[in-house]
Amino acid sequence: MSTFPQTWISTTSHWQGTNRGPTSLWLHNSKAELPSSADVVIVGAGMAGSALSYFLTRPGAYGEGKKVVCVEAKDVASGASGRNGGHVGPKTYFKWDLLQQPYPLGNGCSKDESTRVMQNERDNLDLVEQIVNKEKLDVDFWKGELIETHHSKEQTELSKKQYAAWLEARAAIGITQPHDTKFIDDPTEAEKLSRFKDVTSIHVRPGGSVHSHKLATALMRLAIESTASDFGFYSWTPVSGFPTETADGRWTLSTSKGGITAKEIIFCTNAHTANFFPKDDPLHTHIQPFRGQCALITPPKTYSGAQALKHTYNMKDEAYLVTTPMGGIVLGGGLSALIREGKCKPEDSFGQIDDSGESVDPNITEYLNRYMPENFVDWGPEGYGEGLTRTWTGILSTVKDWLPLVGQVPGKKGVSLVAGFAGHGMSRIFAVARGCADTMKTGVWDETLLPRSFELTAERLQRTLDAQAEFEAKYGPDAKVVHGEIVPGSGSKVAAPKINGDKVSGHAPAKANGHGLVHSLGEKVEAVTIQA
Numbered sequence: 001m002s003t004f005p006q007t008w009i010s011t012t013s014h015w016q017g018t019n020r021g022p023t024s025l026w027l028h029n030s031k032a033e034l035p036s037s038a039d040v041v042i043v044g045a046g047m048a049g050s051a052l053s054y055f056l057t058r059p060g061a062y063g064e065g066k067k068v069v070c071v072e073a074k075d076v077a078s079g080a081s082g083r084n085g086g087h088v089g090p091k092t093y094f095k096w097d098l099l100q101q102p103y104p105l106g107n108g109c110s111k112d113e114s115t116r117v118m119q120n121e122r123d124n125l126d127l128v129e130q131i132v133n134k135e136k137l138d139v140d141f142w143k144g145e146l147i148e149t150h151h152s153k154e155q156t157e158l159s160k161k162q163y164a165a166w167l168e169a170r171a172a173i174g175i176t177q178p179h180d181t182k183f184i185d186d187p188t189e190a191e192k193l194s195r196f197k198d199v200t201s202i203h204v205r206p207g208g209s210v211h212s213h214k215l216a217t218a219l220m221r222l223a224i225e226s227t228a229s230d231f232g233f234y235s236w237t238p239v240s241g242f243p244t245e246t247a248d249g250r251w252t253l254s255t256s257k258g259g260i261t262a263k264e265i266i267f268c269t270n271a272h273t274a275n276f277f278p279k280d281d282p283l284h285t286h287i288q289p290f291r292g293q294c295a296l297i298t299p300p301k302t303y304s305g306a307q308a309l310k311h312t313y314n315m316k317d318e319a320y321l322v323t324t325p326m327g328g329i330v331l332g333g334g335l336s337a338l339i340r341e342g343k344c345k346p347e348d349s350f351g352q353i354d355d356s357g358e359s360v361d362p363n364i365t366e367y368l369n370r371y372m373p374e375n376f377v378d379w380g381p382e383g384y385g386e387g388l389t390r391t392w393t394g395i396l397s398t399v400k401d402w403l404p405l406v407g408q409v410p411g412k413k414g415v416s417l418v419a420g421f422a423g424h425g426m427s428r429i430f431a432v433a434r435g436c437a438d439t440m441k442t443g444v445w446d447e448t449l450l451p452r453s454f455e456l457t458a459e460r461l462q463r464t465l466d467a468q469a470e471f472e473a474k475y476g477p478d479a480k481v482v483h484g485e486i487v488p489g490s491g492s493k494v495a496a497p498k499i500n501g502d503k504v505s506g507h508a509p510a511k512a513n514g515h516g517l518v519h520s521l522g523e524k525v526e527a528v529t530i531q532a
Contacts, residue, residue: 004073004238004275005256008356011392013083014296014330015213025076025217030236034257038069041253041262043239043276045072046081047216047429048418049268053233054131054219055437057226062441067230069262070223071255073238073272077216080271081425083355083394085294085332086322087312088128088208088426089146090121092181093166094159099402103467104481107401109453115169116451117403122177123449124431125208131430132210135222139214140325146207148314149196156185156201163203181205195377196315207312209322212426242276243415251414263414266436270419271353271397282461286405287420290398291352293361294332295368296390297321300380303329303372318483319371328389334367336483343367346480346487355393365391396423401464403453404432407439410458417456 020026040056040063042049053070056063072078096118099109109117125143132141150156163183170179184190185201194202223231234257243251243265252261267276271289278284303309304327312322319333338344343363352359369388373379399405399420409415418436421428435449445455472479476489488494 004272005236006074008354008358010074010078010355011083011357011360011394013213013294013392013394014324014328014390015084015086015211016077016082017390019211019213019217023217023221025220025233025235027075027235029232029234032234034071034234034237034255034260035067035069035232036258036260037067038260038262039063039066040068040264040266041260042068042070042266042268043253044268044270044272045070045076045216045220045233045235046079046268046270047077047212047425048081048270048421048433050076050081050216050219050223051430051433052266052268052418052436053223053231055434056440057223057229057231059228061228061437063229063231063437065229067232068223069231069260070220070233071237071239071253071260072233072235075235076220076233077213079355080292080394080396080423081216082213083292083294083392084212084396084426085320085330086209086212086324086426087320088125088143088210089312089314089320090118090125090206090427091424092118092179092203092205093162094148096166096169097162098484103401103464104471105484105486107403107453107464111169112173113451113453115166115173115175117453118166119170119175119177120431120449120451121427122206124427124429125206127430127434128208128210128215131219132215135218137215137218139218140211141208141215142210142325143206143208145204145311146314147194147196147311148203148205149190149194149199149316150201150203151198151316153200159183159201159203160185179205191377194311194313195309196313197375197377204311209312209324210426211324239276242278249414264416264440265414266416266418268418270421270425271395273397273417273419282465283405283409283417286400286461286464288398289351289353289395290423291349291355291359291393292332292335292396292423293364293368293391293393294330295365295388295392297329297331297368297372298386298389299327299329299372300382300386302378302380303376315375329372331368331371334364334371336485338363338367339482339487340485346482347478350398350480353395355395359393360391361393396421396425398422400468401460403451404428405456405460406432406436406450406454407445407456409456410461 096114099106099114182204190199190202237255240254243253250261251265252259273287274284309323314320317334317337321331399422405417405420431449435446438446476491478489480487
């Protein structure tokens with residue numbers, strides 16, 4: 001469980017450390033008195049809370065003429081939103097296929113619904129660009145191409161099949177927007193473009209990056225400056241427990257500054273959602289905290305100036321990177337590889353809420369420090385002050401069925417949730433927040449920005465509870481899924497799958513797709529694999 005006010009000092013990310021000027025919102029209204037009532041209260045000022053604050057306070061939006069308040073336990077983007085990789089990187093065919101797999105590696109999405117979810121991520125990227133241009137935001141936004149690397153013939157062949165199937169699925173549901181992607185399966189050409197060693201193919205698609213702390217701050221400031229709504233933001237105002245319903249059908253939140261009563265309360269609390277629901281409520285366990293670690297890499301001269309990387313990346317071992325406008329590289333990922341090597345344990349990340357200096361893992365630091373020299377062609381040599389220059393941790397979320405939860409809490413009219421982004425929030429939050437604001441105004445679910453699979457329903461929660469019980473009965477109550485790999489628990493009735501050529505012991509023949517998951521296209525997932 002999260003603890004607020006927290007008893008430690010958090011690490012400082014690259015994004016947080018480079019947004020300390022007078023336009024930032026550190027300690028904003030931290031000492032100010034909280035109003036006793038509002039029309040709408042948003043709990044949480046991460047990217048979701050900041051984006052929703054922005055969308056609700058635009059002229060003509062649901063919040064026009066209303067009093068809207070946002071409360072935050074710390075500062076704007078003080079959690080995962082200000083500690084992430086800054087990557088607005090839509091997924092395509094791999095995640096499309098994965099969502100269709102049975103729980104827990106996927107959630108059994110239909111082909112059509114999975115296709116809509118992937119299109120939602122592309123819409124999200126375009127929406128970020130539109131907001132930045134419309135509001136003339138100075139947030140270091142860049143839009144270009146993302147490179148995904150592949151590292152075996154088996155991975156290349158499976159990826160090509162998934163890619164073709166995804167393109168076919170897009171056309172089948174009438175998506176006319178160009179996909180703007182290409183698949184390069186000539187290893188020489190792939191390595192030349194990616195500069196990544198030993199690639200067998202690459203997939204190139206639209207992607208973007210942004211200074212996440214500047215963006216969240218800019219959106220919150222626009223809400224504060226709104227003339228359409230009476231908006232207030234209060235930092236260092238933690239909320240305790242679930243709100244209490246009043247006799248007239250409103251809700252009262254208990255905060256460190258006293259109670260505030262509103263007709264509508266929206267929790268944008270992501271990894272900390274469990275704090276607000278009792279242990280017997282499915283939402284207490286559906287979203288859980290997960291600690292990640294990123295680093296800032298100062299590149300050597302061979303990757304600077306005209307030689308700087310010109311793409312964002314998704315790479316082996318779930319690593320990812322973006323290049324900042326000043327030339328630094330923000331790099332994250334690698335936990336699954338370290339767990340396989342026995343250098344990290346799942347419990348060191350799953351369920352963890354401490355993002356202090358004590359939480360920085362030396363094994364992850366070492367992994368991130370050597371990732372670029374080991375994997376990029378002609379990297380280095382690194383001089384003093386080059387290479388890894390800063391590392392930090394952050395608390396993101398894991399979500400049992402992998403998709404955001406959006407909408408009214410079952411049986412609690414007036415209390416809603418916008419949370420559960422599973423470490424992929426930058427590619428979903430903006431479309432979700434816009435869709436949520438539109439739905440609040442019209443009273444009709446916004447099908448254009450919110451796939452139905454995102455909707456929070458009692459049936460969805462129960463279905464996931466049943467699937468989780470079956471999974472734990474087979475693999476043990478402490479089993480985990482780490483980047484597409486099942487890590488059996490101590491009470492597992494099934495041994496950890498082992499690779500034997502193209503076969504996985506105890507299972508039918510299967511091939512590795514390089515992202516940790518083993519399956520053949522269209523077949524039921526039976527096992528997971530380890531990729532070196």
